[in-house]
Amino acid sequence: MLQDVYTVTGMTCGHxxxxxxxxxxxxxxxxxxxVDLATGRVTVTSEQRLDYAAVSAAVDEAGYELTAREEK
Structure with a gap:
């Protein structure tokens, strides 16, 4: 399993x-x-490295903005 950490902006609540x-x-x-609401950090555990564009599109669909992925 792999873990990637992303930063998402615009989140303000549990919803x-x-x-x-x-x-x-x-x-x-x-x-x-x-998801850590206070920092906007989103840790994703997956079977393989995820395509940044796919994660960005998913975050956009939710109504927020993906601003970074931490390199590990």
């Missing part, structure tokens, strides 16, 4: 967290999504 988690969780290969 935001649920929306982002749901959209990213729908990407093929994603096993777990953890």
């Amino acid at each position: 935001c967290v649920g929306s982002v988690s749901s959209e990213i969780g729908g990407i093929d290969g994603v096993k777990e999504v953890e």
